[in-house]
Amino acid sequence: MPSPIRSITTHDVARHAGVSQATVSLVLGGNPRARVAAATRERVLRSAEALGYRPNILARGLVRGRSYALGVLVPDLSNPFYLDVVTGVQRVAAEAGYVVLPGDTREVPAARHLEALRARQVDGLVLDGVGAASLPPDALSGTEVVLVDEPPERWPGVASGALEAGRLAAEHLLGLGHRRLAFIGPASDVHGFRMRERGFFRALRDAGVEPRSEWVRRTPPTIAGGQRAMRTLLASHDRPSGVFCANDLLAAGALKTALTAGLAVPGELSLVGCDDVELARVLTPELTTVAIPARELGARAARLLLRRLDDPAYAPRSDRPLPVKLVVRGTTGAAG
Amino acid sequence: MPSPIRSITTHDVARHAGVSQATVSLVLGGNPRARVAAATRERVLRSAEALGYRPNILARGLVRGRSYALGVLVPDLSNPFYLDVVTGVQRVAAEAGYVVLPGDTREVPAARHLEALRARQVDGLVLDGVGAASLPPDALSGTEVVLVDEPPERWPGVASGALEAGRLAAEHLLGLGHRRLAFIGPASDVHGFRMRERGFFRALRDAGVEPRSEWVRRTPPTIAGGQRAMRTLLASHDRPSGVFCANDLLAAGALKTALTAGLAVPGELSLVGCDDVELARVLTPELTTVAIPARELGARAARLLLRRLDDPAYAPRSDRPLPVKLVVRGTTGAAG
DNA sequence: CGTATTAGCTAATACGTATCAGCAAAGGAC
DNA sequence: GTCCTTTGCTGATACGTATTAGCTAATACG
Numbered sequence: 001m002p003s004p005i006r007s008i009t010t011h012d013v014a015r016h017a018g019v020s021q022a023t024v025s026l027v028l029g030g031n032p033r034a035r036v037a038a039a040t041r042e043r044v045l046r047s048a049e050a051l052g053y054r055p056n057i058l059a060r061g062l063v064r065g066r067s068y069a070l071g072v073l074v075p076d077l078s079n080p081f082y083l084d085v086v087t088g089v090q091r092v093a094a095e096a097g098y099v100v101l102p103g104d105t106r107e108v109p110a111a112r113h114l115e116a117l118r119a120r121q122v123d124g125l126v127l128d129g130v131g132a133a134s135l136p137p138d139a140l141s142g143t144e145v146v147l148v149d150e151p152p153e154r155w156p157g158v159a160s161g162a163l164e165a166g167r168l169a170a171e172h173l174l175g176l177g178h179r180r181l182a183f184i185g186p187a188s189d190v191h192g193f194r195m196r197e198r199g200f201f202r203a204l205r206d207a208g209v210e211p212r213s214e215w216v217r218r219t220p221p222t223i224a225g226g227q228r229a230m231r232t233l234l235a236s237h238d239r240p241s242g243v244f245c246a247n248d249l250l251a252a253g254a255l256k257t258a259l260t261a262g263l264a265v266p267g268e269l270s271l272v273g274c275d276d277v278e279l280a281r282v283l284t285p286e287l288t289t290v291a292i293p294a295r296e297l298g299a300r301a302a303r304l305l306l307r308r309l310d311d312p313a314y315a316p317r318s319d320r321p322l323p324v325k326l327v328v329r330g331t332t333g334a335a336g
Numbered sequence: 337m338p339s340p341i342r343s344i345t346t347h348d349v350a351r352h353a354g355v356s357q358a359t360v361s362l363v364l365g366g367n368p369r370a371r372v373a374a375a376t377r378e379r380v381l382r383s384a385e386a387l388g389y390r391p392n393i394l395a396r397g398l399v400r401g402r403s404y405a406l407g408v409l410v411p412d413l414s415n416p417f418y419l420d421v422v423t424g425v426q427r428v429a430a431e432a433g434y435v436v437l438p439g440d441t442r443e444v445p446a447a448r449h450l451e452a453l454r455a456r457q458v459d460g461l462v463l464d465g466v467g468a469a470s471l472p473p474d475a476l477s478g479t480e481v482v483l484v485d486e487p488p489e490r491w492p493g494v495a496s497g498a499l500e501a502g503r504l505a506a507e508h509l510l511g512l513g514h515r516r517l518a519f520i521g522p523a524s525d526v527h528g529f530r531m532r533e534r535g536f537f538r539a540l541r542d543a544g545v546e547p548r549s550e551w552v553r554r555t556p557p558t559i560a561g562g563q564r565a566m567r568t569l570l571a572s573h574d575r576p577s578g579v580f581c582a583n584d585l586l587a588a589g590a591l592k593t594a595l596t597a598g599l600a601v602p603g604e605l606s607l608v609g610c611d612d613v614e615l616a617r618v619l620t621p622e623l624t625t626v627a628i629p630a631r632e633l634g635a636r637a638a639r640l641l642l643r644r645l646d647d648p649a650y651a652p653r654s655d656r657p658l659p660v661k662l663v664v665r666g667t668t669g670a671a672g
Numbered sequence: 673c674g675t676a677t678t679a680g681c682t683a684a685t686a687c688g689t690a691t692c693a694g695c696a697a698a699g700g701a702c
Numbered sequence: 703g704t705c706c707t708t709t710g711c712t713g714a715t716a717c718g719t720a721t722t723a724g725c726t727a728a729t730a731c732g
Contacts, residue, residue: 007478009688020712025690037710054455058394058403059688063717067394078416078614087413099437099456119390120435142343223618252618259620278414282559282588284595284620345718356682361720373680395718399687
């Protein structure tokens with residue numbers, strides 16, 4: 001059978017089955033509850049099968065006013081955590097016949113991404129950690145939006161237990177006897193990070209431990225950022241005995257610098273990350289961290305988004321944040 | 337200004353500018369060499385600007401027979417190397433107004449991905465490491481395809497110097513005095529990996545070093561795979577003094593296992609990876625590896641693909657493979 | 673001045689699908 | 703038998719754009 005030059009259309013199927021194009025569309029198109037005689041339906045299906053018909057999703061989208069595409073924007077796709085979020089979105093979206101267009105804001109600003117996605121007529125957007133509040137006000141109009149780990153004020157969202165994550169890290173370190181505790185996190189005003197930070201410090205204060213401002217290091221949430229931050233922490237005359245990093249990349253960088261400086265981990269310094277990306281188990285020693293269900297977070301965001309596309313009025317019953325879990329590994333030990 | 341319910345079309349712009357829809361299309365659409373009076377063009381452009389017109393890419397694609405979308409398939413998006421390839425494709429594609437739909441074959445088989453991408457009417461495909469040769473024969477018909485690191489027999493492709501990469505690793509280890517050399521790589525028949533392997537062993541033989549079959553460990557090219565492979569290598573009574581891993585994930589896993597087993601690296605065991613992903617610099621000690629320009633590889637694939645979309649007859653002058661480079665870090669040292 | 677040429681624009685159509693109004697036939701109620 | 707309802711299908715149209723044929727007016731040329 002020669003490969004078709006032009007792809008098979010509903011017209012081709014109609015001719016083959018001896019019915020009208022409209023009937024083919026009724027059988028193969030959206031509405032499964034369309035009134036078509038069983039015999040006709042069968043005949044159309046067989047013709048479609050025989051010709052190898054595949055619906056042209058662009059044409060379908062044009063008439064339905066849908067592109068069946070979703071945009072997902074994250075700060076950094078090379079961070080496995082965000083990649084997992086995207087993967088979660090992708091899986092759910094794929095099942096519903098949607099495709100996802102991922103983008104990150106490392107090199108291209110969010111506003112420009114949104115411009116391009118809008119030109120693509122994406123039906124919806126998932127935004128994670130891109131500071132939706134600080135976007136130009138009309139950048140998101142006319143599109144359904146779901147936020148991840150942001151305050152769900154103007155748009156609905158899903159959340160992980162960021163506050164809880166910070167608290168777990170703090171309690172773990174406190175439980176090991178640490179009182180001299182530092183925090184490494186980003187300066188950027190991303191709500192999820194802010195919550196992790198707040199949870200951490202709240203737990204410290206609850207335990208009567210007053211944080212020191214010189215032990216709060218702000219740096220881009222990357223490996224390089226973690227290295228820099230740890231370098232300045234180690235340079236000070238007075239060193240913390242435990243550090244909570246706002247994500248695992250920071251922790252990996254911090255660990256690297258500490259080991260290179262000859263520090264014993266966890267002997268002289270305990271380290272807790274956040275996210276539990278695969279990297280955490282590759283480091284030596286393995287990283288103690290707080291596991292965030294990234295994939296499930298993305299999946300849940302996608303489900304909410306798809307739901308709202310069908311019914312824009314759908315207001316999610318305010319969901320519990322996804323549960324987080326402390327994973328104790330090799331970078332934390334009793335205070336000396 | 338109220339946000340528009342329905343998006344602005346060429347008809348709206350035409351009405352606003354007092355011209356026909358066709359004229360608007362001539363001004364704003366593809367052909368820049370269309371004959372339109374300067375004054376009219378100016379007026380249309382101003383109207384478009386004023387109304388905030390954005391072309392509907394779906395509609396444009398429908399009539400032009402293009403979707404302005406490219407599919408990219410790789411084995412594993414969580415491998416930063418492949419992610420970089422995708423990023424390279426994405427950057428070039430974005431500049432040309434194309435969007436890319438990435439997919440990996442960890443959970444969904446390539447054939448199913450291709451099915452979905454085809455339904456999306458993607459204009460072209462970039463395939464890296466998915467074994468294009470073993471796909472159903474018609475899975476790629478009717479679509480422009482460019483392969484990465486595959487033999488460019490049925491489809492054009494771009495390549496990195498995989499053979500050279502293996503050779504560089506071998507010569508580095510040989511130069512340090514190692515003669516007891518092992519290889520860890522995937523069993524799957526992916527051409528790029530095969531070439532790295534071949535380059536390695538060819539250099540060994542050229543140096544008069546005969547490889548031992550029990551030191552060739554086959555395992556999935558992941559961190560976990562590297563750990564397993566190294567475990568079996570260490571379990572044997574006779575240990576190699578140097579190991580070349582077909583990628584950095586394998587090397588990371590191998591390093592982890594070696595360190596956990598109490599081996600001194602590089603004192604008792606030298607380790608060379610391949611790819612030079614960011615992970616390589618986070619490990620302690622830092623990983624010696626062969627740098628492959630992943631991003632440029634993807635970018636070049638995208639350029640070739642776009643070129644062929646404009647001119648399907650375009651046969652690339654057979655390009656030199658992209659240069660690779662040995663990066664000596666901390667996991668290799670002189671043989672004991 | 674008459675004719676050929678060109679510039680500048682528009683009407684009409686097509687891309688492949690979904691959907692709606694409407695038609696013919698068949699059934700159902702009496 | 704008439705009248706009403708339902709079933710099963712089709713013709714026509716629309717989605718937003720690109721493109722081509724063709725029209726008008728202006729210009730060029732002899």
